[in-house]
Amino acid sequence: MIMKRGKIDIPTCGECDNTEGILCNLTVQNKEVISERKGNNFYKKGQAIFYEGNHANGLFCIHDGRVKLSKLGEDGKEQIVRFAKAGDILGYRSLLSDEPYHATATAMEDCSICLVSKEKFNGLLETDAKLSVNVIQLLSRDLRGAEQLLIDITQKSVKERISESLIMLKRTFGLQEDNKTLDVVLTRAEIADMAATTTETTIRTLAQLSDEGLIELIGKKIVIKDFEGLQRIAGFSSY
Amino acid sequence: MIMKRGKIDIPTCGECDNTEGILCNLTVQNKEVISERKGNNFYKKGQAIFYEGNHANGLFCIHDGRVKLSKLGEDGKEQIVRFAKAGDILGYRSLLSDEPYHATATAMEDCSICLVSKEKFNGLLETDAKLSVNVIQLLSRDLRGAEQLLIDITQKSVKERISESLIMLKRTFGLQEDNKTLDVVLTRAEIADMAATTTETTIRTLAQLSDEGLIELIGKKIVIKDFEGLQRIAGFSSY
DNA sequence: GACGAAACATGATATATATCATTAAAAAAC
DNA sequence: GTTTTTTAATGATATATATCATGTTTCGTC
Numbered sequence: 001m002i003m004k005r006g007k008i009d010i011p012t013c014g015e016c017d018n019t020e021g022i023l024c025n026l027t028v029q030n031k032e033v034i035s036e037r038k039g040n041n042f043y044k045k046g047q048a049i050f051y052e053g054n055h056a057n058g059l060f061c062i063h064d065g066r067v068k069l070s071k072l073g074e075d076g077k078e079q080i081v082r083f084a085k086a087g088d089i090l091g092y093r094s095l096l097s098d099e100p101y102h103a104t105a106t107a108m109e110d111c112s113i114c115l116v117s118k119e120k121f122n123g124l125l126e127t128d129a130k131l132s133v134n135v136i137q138l139l140s141r142d143l144r145g146a147e148q149l150l151i152d153i154t155q156k157s158v159k160e161r162i163s164e165s166l167i168m169l170k171r172t173f174g175l176q177e178d179n180k181t182l183d184v185v186l187t188r189a190e191i192a193d194m195a196a197t198t199t200e201t202t203i204r205t206l207a208q209l210s211d212e213g214l215i216e217l218i219g220k221k222i223v224i225k226d227f228e229g230l231q232r233i234a235g236f237s238s239y
Numbered sequence: 240m241i242m243k244r245g246k247i248d249i250p251t252c253g254e255c256d257n258t259e260g261i262l263c264n265l266t267v268q269n270k271e272v273i274s275e276r277k278g279n280n281f282y283k284k285g286q287a288i289f290y291e292g293n294h295a296n297g298l299f300c301i302h303d304g305r306v307k308l309s310k311l312g313e314d315g316k317e318q319i320v321r322f323a324k325a326g327d328i329l330g331y332r333s334l335l336s337d338e339p340y341h342a343t344a345t346a347m348e349d350c351s352i353c354l355v356s357k358e359k360f361n362g363l364l365e366t367d368a369k370l371s372v373n374v375i376q377l378l379s380r381d382l383r384g385a386e387q388l389l390i391d392i393t394q395k396s397v398k399e400r401i402s403e404s405l406i407m408l409k410r411t412f413g414l415q416e417d418n419k420t421l422d423v424v425l426t427r428a429e430i431a432d433m434a435a436t437t438t439e440t441t442i443r444t445l446a447q448l449s450d451e452g453l454i455e456l457i458g459k460k461i462v463i464k465d466f467e468g469l470q471r472i473a474g475f476s477s478y
Numbered sequence: 479g480a481c482g483a484a485a486c487a488t489g490a491t492a493t494a495t496a497t498c499a500t501t502a503a504a505a506a507a508c
Numbered sequence: 509g510t511t512t513t514t515t516a517a518t519g520a521t522a523t524a525t526a527t528c529a530t531g532t533t534t535c536g537t538c
Contacts, residue, residue, distance in 0.1 A: 071386060073394030074474045081386055096372075097379045102386060125372075132371045133335075133364075139378035140336045146385040147310060147320055147341060154392055154435040155312030158525070187485065196393040198526060203487060219534080220485090235313065397495070427516065437496060442517060458504080459515090 010040040010063060010112060021087025022134045023061055023116070030124055030131075039115040049090065049105040049113060056094035056101055058115045062086050065111025066173070066184065069103040070193060080194045081146065083108075083172050092135065095121065109185070153196045156234075161195040162205045163234040166215065168194070170224060182222045209233075249279040249302060249351060260326025261373045262300055262355075269363055269370075278354040288329065288344040288352060295333035295340055297354045301325050304350025305412070305423065308342040309432065317432045321384065322347075322411050331374065334360065347423070392435045395474065400434040401444045402473040405454065407433070409463060421461045448472075 011017070013031040018024055023034065040063065043049055049060060052071060062084055069082040069090070081103055084090055094101045095118055125132050152164055166182070173184040186194075192202040206222075209215045214230050216223040224230065250256070251274040257263055262273065279302065282288055288299060291310060301323055308321040308329070320342055323329055333340045334357055364371050391403055405421070412423040425433075431441040445461075448454045453469050455462040463469065 071390050073390050075394065077394055079390055079393055081389065093379050093382065097376055099379075099383075102383055126368060129365060129368075129371075132368075132375065135375055136371065136378065137336055139375065139382060140332050140338075143332065143378060143382045143385060144338075144341055146382060146389060150320065150385060150389050150392065151310050151312050151318055153389065154318055155314065155316055188487095189485080199485085200487085200527080201525060203485095204525095207487085426514090438515085439497085439517085440495060442515095443495095446517080 010114065013038070013114075016063065018063065018087035021061065022089055022131070022138055024087055025134065026124075026128070026131065030128060033124060034116050034120050036120070038117075041113055041115060043107040043111045043113060045107055045109050047107050049107060049111075050101050052102065052104040053100050056091055056099070056118075058118055059092050059095055059121045060090040060105070061114045061116060062088050062090065063112040063114050065113070066108040067105050067111060067113075068108050068190070069105050071103050078193045079196060080190065081149070082142065085173070089138075092121070093139070096125075096135075158195065158197045158201055159205050159208065160234050161197065162191065162202060163209065163214075163230045165191055165194045166209075166222065166224065167227075167230055167234055169222075170227070175224070180223050180225070181218075182224065185220050187220070249353065252277070252353075255302065257302065257326035260300065261328055261370070261377055263326055264373065265363075265367070265370065269367060272363060273355045273359050275359070277356075280352055280354060282346040282350040282352060284346055284348050286346050288346060288350075289340050291341065291343040292339050295330055295338070295357075297357055298331050298334055298360045299329040299344070300353045300355060301327050301329065302351040302353050304352070305347040306344050306350060306352075307347050307429070308344050310342050318435060319429065319433045320388070321381065324412070328377075331360070332378070335364075335374075347425075397434065397436045397440055398444050398447065399473055400436065401430065401441060402448065402453075402469045404430055404433045405448075405461065405463065406466075406469055406473055408461075409466070414463070417462075419462050419464070420457075421463065424459050426459070 012035040013023060013026070014028060014035060016024070023031070026034070039058075043065070049067060050056070064086050067084040067088075067090065068080050069084065070078045070080045072078055084105070090105050090113075091101060093099075125135065152161060156164065169182050169184055169186070173182065175181060176183045188202045188206070189199045191206070192199045195202065197205075206215070206217060209230075210217050212229075214224075214226045214233070216225055252262060252265070252270040253267060253274060255263070262270070265273070278297075282304070288306060289295070303325050306323045306327075306329065307319050308323065309317045309319045311317055323344070329344050329352075330340060332338075364374065391400060395403065408421050408423055408425070412421065414420060415422045427441045427445070428438045430445070431438045434441065436444075445454070445456060448469075449456050451468075453463075453465045453472070455464055
């Protein structure tokens, strides 16, 4: 995932080859409109795209790369609330309600991200009814995800949550060519931040899942050996 | 809060005296439109308005009374995700995305609730840009609430969460005429379902807050004696 | 390719909170 | 107004998971 620096690499929205995203379904004209004054940026792995609490001034659309969205607790502990990948937009919520960013967005790998002007997007929203329906559906989906995460975290054991997290990672990022290795690289600390537990407990739990033959750990790579088994654990209380 | 049974008691949306609600800001004409085929129902305390997982077939608008929205975990433990009161609408999310209800709505006290037809509402949404912006903002607000709740529950102690819950109840339902008693009646089990803990722990924690002079417990009534103190314990989170 | 810094791993111990058990009080039902 | 059911209260005990401590491996960098 190497990328050259320079605007030349970033196509306009009309030329963008991402297909699954709220801005990908716009009409040709509207794609022109938002492309018109579009900026774009590269972020290296680990860099922040925006910070929770900061003022929102544009809409981010991921052209390439993966991003994690997290919130910080009082004590500085991080909770990953969502992931985003190519085609996904970031920061629209704060934009709509004119509030600070509700979460911090961090590049999980080198990313290329387009920046759509606040005015262009809000203008489009007023005229394009389909877009606003799409935004509503996006919000609904995120809300459903957040509520499910809440139930999972409050009512499931760590083992169930870790299993659930692995399933979620498979759903979000898919598998590599071998059709069994998760196509995403996370530290144990990040998995802990997903499952709302500690790094140590995550390491132990992953080792346990490995011992039980459900997964295989090859460095940071996680191979899913028994997906149904994981689902069974994630669903039922069994420790 | 006594109410006579019969449609005669329920005004049309134009005549409704609720002011704070997404349907309260509609134009006179649009209020007519949704009133046209509006149904209405009475629910006694404890009755369910709809169940999580069931198919959505209309939009509920609370005319009078309070409602709790909760989700059930695998093991049957309840998590209260939100409250709703006069003017608030319920079930719109499932309506928009044509999905089953994401939560169960239960009347916390005797309620009178209007039922707006799915078609009328969705039709309005297509023509009334202001309404869809309002829906977007409603969703944003709920999402922010859900995410904050997630952080609170995963990163705070039970004492902090209970304090937070009390603050949230004050914000949502306000105080009685004495300006210090929470204007809502909940069982200890329900408070436990808000704070994601057990009934026993809730009882003990409330007793502790009482011992420390922050609140006073008079039967089910909860008197807030030191609001700032509660905020300090809760850790200032605000949504 | 050596060095320092992350990340990973594992054991020992602590602790917040759940669970279980029982009784008391309040509310609802008859 | 008595019985039954629900809710509240309190103590004893169990346990999942955090925390602390320490060593090892991997990774990025000069």
